[in-house]
Amino acid sequence: MKNLIIIKIGGQAIQQLSERFFQQLQQWHEQGKQLLIVHGGGPMITKLTTKLQLPVHKLNGLRVTDAATLALTKMVLLGDAQPALLTQLAQHDLPVIGLNAADNQLLTGTYLNQAQLGAVGQVTQVDGPKLRAYLTTKIGVLAPLALTTTGAWLNVNADMAATTLAQQLHAEKLVLLTDVPGIMHHGTVMTTLSPHQAQALTQQAVITAGMRPKVQAAIQAIQAGVQQAVITNAIDQPGTAIIQEAAV
Secondary structure (H helix, E strand, O other): OOOEEEEEEOHHHHOOOOHHHHHHHHHHHHOOOEEEEEEOOHHHHHHHHHHOOOOOOEEOOEEOEOHHHHHHHHHHHHHHHHHHHHHHHHHOOOOEEEEOOOOOOOEEEEEOOHHHHEOEEEEEEEOHHHHHHHHOOOEEEEOOEEEOOOOOEEEEOHHHHHHHHHHHOOOOEEEEEOOOOOOEEOOEEOOEEOHHHHHHHHHOOOOOOOOHHHHHHHHHHHHOOOOEEEEEOOOOOOOEEEOOHHHO
16 A cells, blocks of 8 residues: 555553654645554553453463453553544544444454463454545544454454554555664664564563564564564654665
């Protein structure tokens, strides 16, 4: 999907967006770029599950999702995180539309490992024509939830959901927005990172559990043909660009 930029925003970042973020979106929109924001809500979900004294379990960075956790996840993503982001975008005069898997089976998925993770899934199919129609005039704001072919809801890691969308829609750029300016090594931001370097830094515990899914997602996107994949804390800053091994 030429001119498509996909931006993943974590739940924590929704409350900390700078004016530069909205200005960059406005600039891209005026340039004719199609924009899709995939938002998370992890900190909000954790806060609510803790308040309700529900167990919080994670396995390899993924939230184990039983029926109660799934209900809370849907409530937070669709009833709190998404409206908060939509409100901010609208207040900056940006044309927006809230989207989720229930919009005519927009995202179809399968269980990742139901025995270990419960209702955690992965996106297997994206309704590209419907998304393209939405993004022709609006900035899409999409919750990382999917539906199975039988209508069961799945909790999808937002980084991986954004990556699959970037792959299937042939996005020109994937931006994984986080709370650090990029991959930090020896006190500085690495401007580029190859899969081989990522593996080494993971083994050295430089890239730890919180960053690991983002790095894996960005590598997967680049290897699938997405032109650019960047990890940064500001969409107008270069951050760390994930590059193909041969480009090192």
